[in-house]
Amino acid sequence: MIGKDKLFSLFEKVAKSSKADETEIVYIGSNNGLTRFANSMIHQNVNEDNAKILFRTVIGKKIGVASTNSLVQSDLKDTLKNSFEIAKYQKDNKNFPGLPEPAEYPKIDTFHESTANYAPKDRAKQVKKVFVRANKRKFTAAGAFATGDGEIAIFNSKGVRCYQTVAGASINIIAMSDTSSGYAVGLSRKVEDLDAAALADIAVEKAYLAKKPKPLEAGEYEVILEPSAVAALFEWLNYIGFGSKAFLEKTSFLADKIGQKIMDDSITIYDDGNDLSAIAMPFDFEGVPKQKVFLIQNGIAKGVVYDRITGNKAEVPSTGHGLTANEHGQGALPLNLFLTTGDKSREAMIASVKRGILVTRFHYINGYIDMPNAVLTGMTRDGTYLIEDGQIKHGIKNLRFTDSMLRAFSNVKGISRDRQLIPSWWDAVGCIAAPTIHLGSFKFTGTTDF
Amino acid sequence: MKDKLNSVLDWLKNKKVDYADARFVRVEGESIRVTNGVVDTLAKDVNVGVGIRVIDRGAWGFAAIASIKEADIKKAANKALQTARASATTVKEKIKLADVPPYKDHFASPYEKDPFEVPVHEKVGLLLEISDRLKNHNLIKTAEASCDFYKTKKLFCSTEGAEIEQDLIESGAGYTATAYDGKEVQKRSYPNSHRGDFATRGFEFIEGLRLLDQVDRVREEAVQLLTAEPCPDTECDIVICGPQMALQVHESCGHPTELDRVLGTEISLAGGSFMQIDGLSKLKYGSEIVNIYADATIPGALGSFGYDDEGVKSQRSPIILNGMHVGYLTSRETAPVIGQTSNGAMRADGWNRIPLIRMTNINLEPGEWELEDLITDTKEGIFFDMNKSWSIDDKRLNFQFGTECAWEIKNGKLGKIYKNPLYTGMTPKFWNSCDAICNKKHWHIWGVPNCGKGEPMQVARVAHGTAPTRFRKVKVGVSK
Numbered sequence: 001m002i003g004k005d006k007l008f009s010l011f012e013k014v015a016k017s018s019k020a021d022e023t024e025i026v027y028i029g030s031n032n033g034l035t036r037f038a039n040s041m042i043h044q045n046v047n048e049d050n051a052k053i054l055f056r057t058v059i060g061k062k063i064g065v066a067s068t069n070s071l072v073q074s075d076l077k078d079t080l081k082n083s084f085e086i087a088k089y090q091k092d093n094k095n096f097p098g099l100p101e102p103a104e105y106p107k108i109d110t111f112h113e114s115t116a117n118y119a120p121k122d123r124a125k126q127v128k129k130v131f132v133r134a135n136k137r138k139f140t141a142a143g144a145f146a147t148g149d150g151e152i153a154i155f156n157s158k159g160v161r162c163y164q165t166v167a168g169a170s171i172n173i174i175a176m177s178d179t180s181s182g183y184a185v186g187l188s189r190k191v192e193d194l195d196a197a198a199l200a201d202i203a204v205e206k207a208y209l210a211k212k213p214k215p216l217e218a219g220e221y222e223v224i225l226e227p228s229a230v231a232a233l234f235e236w237l238n239y240i241g242f243g244s245k246a247f248l249e250k251t252s253f254l255a256d257k258i259g260q261k262i263m264d265d266s267i268t269i270y271d272d273g274n275d276l277s278a279i280a281m282p283f284d285f286e287g288v289p290k291q292k293v294f295l296i297q298n299g300i301a302k303g304v305v306y307d308r309i310t311g312n313k314a315e316v317p318s319t320g321h322g323l324t325a326n327e328h329g330q331g332a333l334p335l336n337l338f339l340t341t342g343d344k345s346r347e348a349m350i351a352s353v354k355r356g357i358l359v360t361r362f363h364y365i366n367g368y369i370d371m372p373n374a375v376l377t378g379m380t381r382d383g384t385y386l387i388e389d390g391q392i393k394h395g396i397k398n399l400r401f402t403d404s405m406l407r408a409f410s411n412v413k414g415i416s417r418d419r420q421l422i423p424s425w426w427d428a429v430g431c432i433a434a435p436t437i438h439l440g441s442f443k444f445t446g447t448t449d450f
Numbered sequence: 451m452k453d454k455l456n457s458v459l460d461w462l463k464n465k466k467v468d469y470a471d472a473r474f475v476r477v478e479g480e481s482i483r484v485t486n487g488v489v490d491t492l493a494k495d496v497n498v499g500v501g502i503r504v505i506d507r508g509a510w511g512f513a514a515i516a517s518i519k520e521a522d523i524k525k526a527a528n529k530a531l532q533t534a535r536a537s538a539t540t541v542k543e544k545i546k547l548a549d550v551p552p553y554k555d556h557f558a559s560p561y562e563k564d565p566f567e568v569p570v571h572e573k574v575g576l577l578l579e580i581s582d583r584l585k586n587h588n589l590i591k592t593a594e595a596s597c598d599f600y601k602t603k604k605l606f607c608s609t610e611g612a613e614i615e616q617d618l619i620e621s622g623a624g625y626t627a628t629a630y631d632g633k634e635v636q637k638r639s640y641p642n643s644h645r646g647d648f649a650t651r652g653f654e655f656i657e658g659l660r661l662l663d664q665v666d667r668v669r670e671e672a673v674q675l676l677t678a679e680p681c682p683d684t685e686c687d688i689v690i691c692g693p694q695m696a697l698q699v700h701e702s703c704g705h706p707t708e709l710d711r712v713l714g715t716e717i718s719l720a721g722g723s724f725m726q727i728d729g730l731s732k733l734k735y736g737s738e739i740v741n742i743y744a745d746a747t748i749p750g751a752l753g754s755f756g757y758d759d760e761g762v763k764s765q766r767s768p769i770i771l772n773g774m775h776v777g778y779l780t781s782r783e784t785a786p787v788i789g790q791t792s793n794g795a796m797r798a799d800g801w802n803r804i805p806l807i808r809m810t811n812i813n814l815e816p817g818e819w820e821l822e823d824l825i826t827d828t829k830e831g832i833f834f835d836m837n838k839s840w841s842i843d844d845k846r847l848n849f850q851f852g853t854e855c856a857w858e859i860k861n862g863k864l865g866k867i868y869k870n871p872l873y874t875g876m877t878p879k880f881w882n883s884c885d886a887i888c889n890k891k892h893w894h895i896w897g898v899p900n901c902g903k904g905e906p907m908q909v910a911r912v913a914h915g916t917a918p919t920r921f922r923k924v925k926v927g928v929s930k
């Protein structure tokens with residue numbers, strides 16, 4: 001950790017030499033470790049000490065961006081100069097409203113010393129517990145255990161000084177039998193919250209229950225989607241629908257539907273960067289405080305998130321969801337997603353199914369087929385089961401689904417009363433909090449051999 | 451830098467490690483994106499650091515640091531050593547690496563025009579002109595054009611005495627028109643979807659793409675798709691264009707023949723493979739006309755290089771010969787499992803990542819057909835053009851791919867255009883139904899700049915040489 005004072009003092013010095021009208025410096029430093037295992041053995045074990053320092057310089061409405069991973073003052077000055085030279089060649093961006101003014105953001109604690117100090121030997125110790133649990137059933141285990149910490153600082157010439165230290169830990173476990181697999185996942189800012197042995201037990205029992213899977217014909221089935229499966233669907237819906245770029249370019253399934261009912265009454269999804277029950281982050285990469293934004297509320301399309309540029313284009317304020325300056329072409333994206341819970345237990349939902357499928361997770365989803373109708377396709381994996389007469393009967397071979405999520409999530413039969421944090425590609429600054437959801441109909445369109 | 455890396459490696463040798471290597475990498479990148487006449491990204495990035503890989507007590511450890519100071523590199527080396535010792539507490543069988551000569555060499559990729567020397571305003575001007583012309587229709591909602599350039603300097607040293615320097619330049623560009631009529635959204639792209647086409651060449655590659663020549667066609671086809679019929683749900687013969695064939699080879703042959711996947715070490719994220727070792731030289735992967743090679747030696751192709759990131763010289767290796775599965779993409783650690791030496795497929799996404807088995811140029815060898823003759827020979831079918839969506843199961847068997855558009859083939863002629871086309875199948879059955887591949891004239895190596903793999907995620911730049919290809923009796927359309 002470099003620290004707030006040292007970073008801002010360095011950036012003050014560097015920014016003094018800026019010839020631009022406005023200057024922004026974003027620092028993302030990280031110290032990450034990841035232990036990867038397969039065949040009940042650690043086979044990859046890596047550490048990375050890295051940083052990204054992004055300069056955004058503004059001349060009128062012309063914007064230049066340059067970045068480096070070196071904190072050496074001369075490298076920073078060179079990068080600033082590059083950014084300024086780029087801005088000179090730019091065209092005016094008429095939607096750019098200028099860099100933000102300073103604004104108060106909630107002071108929340110997103111750092112945990114224990115996570116930051118977690119060493120490779122600590123991770124190895126936990127991973128060995130996973131191997132022991134898997135071996136009880138003569139299974140093997142694969143997965144990854146990641147821990148890390150970092151600091152994020154946003155500095156601009158208008159006085160924005162945002163600083164946050166973060167830490168995070170996640171583990172995913174796949175237990176493998178000779179004919180099946182089972183999956184479990186955990187995510188927290190506090191590494192001691194992750195119980196590797198308990199998660200291993202879940203993965204092992206899932207694999208055990210899925211042994212010798214039987215084929216099932218593709219078709220429409222009632223489904224119970226566990227949190228990892230729900231989160232994977234909403235991760236894609238987020239990407240194709242809840243961001244400002246997709247919305248303004250009309251490819252989003254929310255475009256021209258605000259105020260209309262698009263899903264079941266029980267579906268509410270919102271973004272909240274300040275909720276400490278998940279992976280909170282109180283400001284975005286422009287230094288704008290994060291607002292709580294409802295995307296779908298009681299099944300009704302409510303809106304999307306914005307950064308400064310796309311907000312200005314849409315004539316609304318930024319909601320505090322800007323990405324780093326080199327990604328501004330992507331528009332704003334929600335990174336702290338919550339699906340609201342219901343009043344059911346997972347067991348009660350399973351008991352209510354006459355004939356249906358229980359899905360642990362999905363694999364390789366793609367949402368580019370028909371974006372306005374939110375059509376997704378993907379495969380099940382690591383624990384898919386037939387439910388008959390309210391009981392899990394046996395594992396089934398994996399299936400491909402292809403369906404409109406607007407259709408599928410318009411027939412919700414139940415939502416669990418608890419939800420789980422599921423990591424995503426942005427897990428240093430957010431995640432998806434997802435419950436188990438019981439849908440009345442889900443279209444499976446293909447089968448495979450395992 | 452060489453002295454610093456060797457000094458740290460000497461320190462590790464003194465610690466009696468089994469093996470260590472050190473990689474210095476400096477990547478300079480430039481990205482320009484224009485959307486509807488606005489340059490929304492004009493960014494340069496410089497990324498420098500050193501990664502140290504150690505085998506100690508038979509197990510791996512890796513540490514990377516964003517510094518080129520010898521003291522910092524030594525700290526990283528010590529961390530890699532301690533990490534290897536943590537890994538060793540779970541080791542079942544000690545790692546053994548296939549032998550490789552410790553090369554001392556320098557490799558530079560060929561280029562004529564350094565893209566970083568081309569004035570920024572020239573590159574921006576080209577993209578703005580494309581964007582303006584793409585937008586020249588009231589139903590085109592979004593006109594996007596982009597180009598990306600990378601200049602990479604690498605130095606690889608090992609405790610075995612290797613000292614390999616490489617200088618690579620990579621360039622790519624492309625554009626997409628998105629049409630919207632109030633209810634339907636359709637896209638067309640050139641020269642390929644997902645950021646265009648890429649090569650390990652200079653700006654002359656961008657000039658050779660003749661980007662402006664196709665703008666009007668792309669715009670009009672995007673608009674045409676708005677009122678096109680949906681692709682029917684049926685089973686029929688299909689012809690797949692070159693760029694979509696690149697995706698087909700990538701997903702259904704490239705990934706399942708990565709030997710680390712086969713051995714189960716990528717299970718936790720990407721999955722495994724149906725192409726198991728007991729099927730080597732026994733599995734009839736495709737029909738007899740299917741020949742696929744991994745070839746990292748082709749000058750200028752995006753998956754080409756001098757040496758991989760564990761010091762193995764670039765090679766051409768057969769993967770599928772006359773339809774039979776005969777080879778894998780391998781590394782020094784995995785090749786001995788099948789009694790071979792590495793065929794040089796280990797690459798890392800920068801100094802801060804370990805090398806993994808990655809595709810190089812995985813090429814479907816050209817056949818004999820002229821495209822026109824192939825269409826004429828297809829009585830009833832569908833021609834699929836340019837990738838839009840992709841999904842495949844975690845053993846690479848069941849796939850479903852969507853393309854931007856398709857055309858009916860009726861009585862040997864291209865007919866009406868279809869929107870939202872999809873085709874699906876099971877990999878070996880699909881490739882065994884392949885009965886015609888177009889000739890060298892229609893063959894091109896498509897650069898794929900965004901192949902994801904590993905935890906932490908790594909993105910590799912790979913390529914696929916393909917030509918339009920026909921498959922018999924394929925399931926088409928499942929989107930309704």
